Amino acid sequence: MGVSPSLAEMRRHYQQDGLHKRDCAACPTEQLKRWLHEAQECSPGDWFEVNAMSLATSTPDGDVTSRVVLLKGLDTDGLRFFTNYSSEKGRQLAENPRAALNFFWPHLERQVRVAGSVTKVAREVSLEYFRSRPRGSQLGAVASAQSQVVASREVLEARLHELEAECSAQDVPLPDDWGGYCLAPAVFEFWQGRPDRLHDRLRYTLADDVWRLERVSP
Numbered sequence: 127m128g129v130s131p132s133l134a135e136m137r138r139h140y141q142q143d144g145l146h147k148r149d150c151a152a153c154p155t156e157q158l159k160r161w162l163h164e165a166q167e168c169s170p171g172d173w174f175e176v177n178a179m180s181l182a183t184s185t186p187d188g189d190v191t192s193r194v195v196l197l198k199g200l201d202t203d204g205l206r207f208f209t210n211y212s213s214e215k216g217r218q219l220a221e222n223p224r225a226a227l228n229f230f231w232p233h234l235e236r237q238v239r240v241a242g243s244v245t246k247v248a249r250e251v252s253l254e255y256f257r258s259r260p261r262g263s264q265l266g267a268v269a270s271a272q273s274q275v276v277a278s279r280e281v282l283e284a285r286l287h288e289l290e291a292e293c294s295a296q297d298v299p300l301p302d303d304w305g306g307y308c309l310a311p312a313v314f315e316f317w318q319g320r321p322d323r324l325h326d327r328l329r330y331t332l333a334d335d336v337w338r339l340e341r342v343s344p
């Protein structure tokens with residue numbers, strides 16, 4: 127077996143593609159849809175979730191946290207994801223609705239950053255998505271007080287079994303504190319790895335309802 131490189135020695139030569147203003151869509155949502163499609167088409171395997179994105183949130187006094195969530199909807203209103211409103215992210219978003227998202231598609235040597243303001247989606251939208259999930263995921267969402275300390279895995283599993291019995295003859299009720307958020311973007315940045323660390327970075331910023339596209343130094 128070869129010797130693994132140290133962290134300092136790990137280095138990738140990016141050379142797959144370039145990104146030019148002339149090839150970018152006027153609307154960044156459209157550009158993101160193109161890149162999501164390409165990430166899916168060239169996915170290295172079923173295990174790779176192209177719609178996984180890091181979500182960064184913070185408290186008003188500056189404590190920052192991030193975690194992965196799944197993109198479940200995308201249109202000109204913004205990027206939608208679903209979660210527990212009483213979770214740590216939910217509590218932070220209630221106090222400070224500004225957030226950032228990050229996609230990384232290593233197989234395409236691409237990153238997309240998005241920042242903006244988050245609002246809760248309409249209850250009907252959450253209900254429609256909740257109903258589309260497998261029953262086990264619905265029950266899991268009800269059973270888990272996300273981000274709260276729990277005594278053991280057994281406690282969680284016992285709660286799940288209780289709920290299975292309670293809901294056996296009915297739809298699983300959508301919990302009051304579970305639903306979607308929509309991040310309305312103010313900034314998008316599309317990053318394509320290039321040789322010699324001269325990566326392409328193209329940034330869209332919204333001013334007076336018009337998207338401006340600029341190149342940023344790598």
Ligand SMILES: Cc1cc2nc3c(=O)[nH]c(=O)nc-3n(C[C@H](O)[C@H](O)[C@H](O)COP(=O)(O)O)c2cc1C
Nearest residue numbers: 175178193194195196208209210213214215216273
């Ligand atoms: C691939 C992947 C996808 C995930 N998708 C979601 C999601 O869509 N919604 C969600 O609430 N948590 C999702 N999680 C779990 C979150 O990363 C996190 O553990 C959870 O939301 C609690 O975060 P919080 O305590 O910061 O609120 C996902 C985790 C991974 C690794």
